[in-house]
Amino acid sequence: MTTHKPQGSARRRSAVAMTAAAALVLAACGNGDDGNGDGGNGTADNGGAEAAGGGTVSAYNCEPQNLMPSNSTEVCGSWVLEQLFTGLTQVDYETYEAVPGVATDWESNEDQTEWTFTLGEDWTFHNGDPIDANTFVETFNWVVDPDNAQQNTSFYDVIVGYEDVVNGDAEELAGVTATDDYTLEFELNEPFSPLPMMLSYTGFYPMPAEAFEDPESFEQAPVGNGRYQMDGEWEHDVQIAVDRYEDWPGEDPGVPERIEWQIYNDIETAYLDVQAGTLDIMDSVPPNRLSTMEADFGDNQTMFDTSSFTYMGLPLYQEEFQDKDVRHALSMAIDRQLIIDNIFDGAQVPAGNIIPPMLPSAREDACDYCDFDPEAAAELYEEADGPSELTIYFNSGAGHEDWVEAVSNQWQEHLGIENISFESLEFAQYLDLHDNQEVTGPFRLGWVLSYPSPQYAMEPIYTTGKSSNYADFSNEEFDNLIAEANAADPEEADSIYQEAEDILLEEMPVIPMFFQSQGVVHSDRIQHDSVQMDPRTFLRVEQLVVNEE
Template sequence: MALVAAACGSDDDDSTDAPDEAAESGGEFTIYNCEPQNLMTGNSSEVCGSSVLEQLYSGLTAVDYDTGEAYGVVATDWETEDNVTWTFNLRDDFTFHNGDPVTAQTFADTWNWVVDPDNAQQNANFYDKILGYEDVINGDAEELEGVRVIDDTTLEIELNEPFSPLPIMLSYTGFYPLPDEAFEDIEAFQESPIGNGRYQMDGEWQHDVEIAMERYEDWPGDDPGVADRIVWRIYDDINTAYLDVQAGELDVLKQIPPERETTVENDFGENLVRTDTSSFTYMGFPLYQEEFQDPDVRHAMSMAIDRQAIIDAIFNGARSPATAVIPPVLPQHREDACDYCHFDPEAAAEMYDEAGGPDELTLYFNSGAGHEDWVEAIANQWQENLGVEEISFEDLEFAQYLDLHDNAEVTGPFRLGWVLSYPSPQYAMEPIYTTGVSSNYTHYSNEEFDNLITEANGVQDQAEADALYQEAEDILLEDLPIIPLWYETRTTVHTDRVSNVEVDPRTFVRVEQIQVTE
């Protein structure tokens, strides 16, 4: 969501002014994408789907990435006295692309559908803070008690406990509204979703080929899309996409192959954008496998990795070694928070031997995204520094890769990443490390960690909340269910046909702002 290729997640736009619409709007451009796992708002927790969905839909709120705060999209404003009961006032001029109005009842119906366990939506656990969630999940109620429709433009939300980040969390993909038509045949619906966003589908999702969308002229927001049409070209090999941008066959590539970092400036000149992002790459451990349950095995494997050497050799320096799980783009980040993220091969070898680390490993990663070289580099370091005798590799296209994780069929260390769908230390940890959540592919569980996250979520004083989040992070970094690797400086390239190409901290290209110049 969400995963980076993971979760994954999704908001609306930032506060950057769009180009002058009267003079510069129009045209069509193409942009790289990987094949989404699905195009269901309640089920999408990775960037390949979420980047598309956030253009097709508008939520109650979105994130201003200049301030890190939520602002209203379908909602005009909101209020609360205790961070438990919230009232959201809605605009009355939003419609779905089929003309149906978007009302408070629309959000209530969608949210109740997402939470219904019969519908098996991955984002259902984002609703666990709403009163009545457990009753619905357990089959004791059909609807969320804490979601109440006062009238067409007033929605009241009551939580189980105080949760101050609620407005910014509601910008996430899993809270987008669905029209009544969606519930008639949800599988057919996601082939050509009907949203309420700046852009609407132009035809059906052509799997492994493209997803086309055109500007929705009746979108009532203040900053409509600039281009008339956007085509998301789906690639299974990022190197092919890079060559296509060079040849003018693709307009925007939002992530270049690591090996191209040494030549990209010569290849593209001024047509490249480098952005510090929240993108966090890690190697996770399937803790349901016995050989990875000893924390010292995980500690040793982390200390046996020379992150800087890999960054210099493979990424030409376009990464920063990870020393925490809260990324540097957040003020709550601490340098060197992780005691086991420094390179110490001698200590690692001794610890690995004493803990009885495995002699054979299978490493997992998603294919076609430029991960092959650095995963192999880590494997080589584990063989050299830990004495691992045999390492094999399993790689799959991203959608199938996530299915493997969903089914807990991974047997060794696996590559995944995380980006912040909204800028909060809560989102940096809770959706992927707390007990039982859908993106917790390690199956990590620590009651003390869970309780600290819950406590921090309910604190109104920001400094007090930050201290609690950092205390939770300390527990996480001691248990180390994942190996922090690096934070990404995203390199995006484009052709002369487009301008105003910007990337937000989530690694999402702000496609609604892109101007077609030819």
């Protein structure tokens, strides 16, 4: 999923619908494992046996923007929805392949424009309603209906009939059909080899009829088909509680009996609560706590490398940022390593690329304008008549204040910018500001891969009219290269995706900052060897083991 959390976001642009979310690839460090767990899709594998017991886990989360799968584009909501729902496919984070969810198998024609998915016959929603091929047809048609204004709509644009529906010329997607109760067929308007992987994304989860009848009420207590089911309603700014769904037909049911996401608007408070034992686990240690994390928690802490890409975006709809030399100068005036060393205690990786380092197609230092060169930056900024005043935007309560201020100090020191002010909002409101294009200066955001593909690292964020294009970037050559790579055989696609990445690094709609290493801390109630995080920065909360008390 989109999907990201307060360090990122995904969305579709305004009326058509980052981060997002939100998904990705990661390796753990600091505990001698690979960060992916033991099961086929990165979760604990108990061989299909019915789970018993398991206790209650309380976990840190931020306030989701919403809890409608087709409208969720950030990690805080998508993390919850992943436990409440199961899509056609899931992702194996050991092999980076799509594996069965509701669908048991699938196949395509030679040019990958026609796909057939066979569904399992024992799936139901938590209210007992059966799930069949027509469930997905009805869900997908509702999602793309422009009257419903769902943010994940643009993920469907590869399906035949998408443009007709969003333009009001048709009521249903011509390219999605149920040929019988458990066979679902897709016809695509272009070759798209990542389809099975993409269908694991939050925006393609099946939804019951009640979701379409009253969406606002539904997302207060979503009825899904996942490992866990809602217990009561979403208590805004307080908690979201779920219980294990004992009739889930998958092979790896949840381990905890109950999960309670405690919602915090200040990450520092959550850290102190874990330290005090009143919160079991948190997945986003504040940057200022990374240097003391081991002293504070001993063995109850771990660092995970993730695909979480942090950037300073630039609103290209603002005249003062339309000259790419201004964007280059802003990038070259940032000493990323100094910020990482002083603020993150070395727990980040400087970004000289867009494609996350753990993907096979990633290249180190692909960026010509990401090295710190203050003299060249100052000269370029002056020649391009860069703005003398800036407002910098970031989401509050997630530990970004210090490093964003450090960037502003460097810009003032090296570029002679006279005045810099700051605007910060809680994450859900922050995304609304972007949706309305009300951001007037550099903005902090991030992106987390919802599935492990360079296509997802770039297409939803930078392609014209696509999801999460907060910078409002549009480049025909880039768009064409993405389409070409999507149609290519996997062994040929990587080099084409790299050509597309080169355009991004030259045009620089966003300034790459760093790839995140994420700290996780937990109380004594949680068995340390059960703590895992996948590349999306999703803590695998469904596999946590609670110590007997």
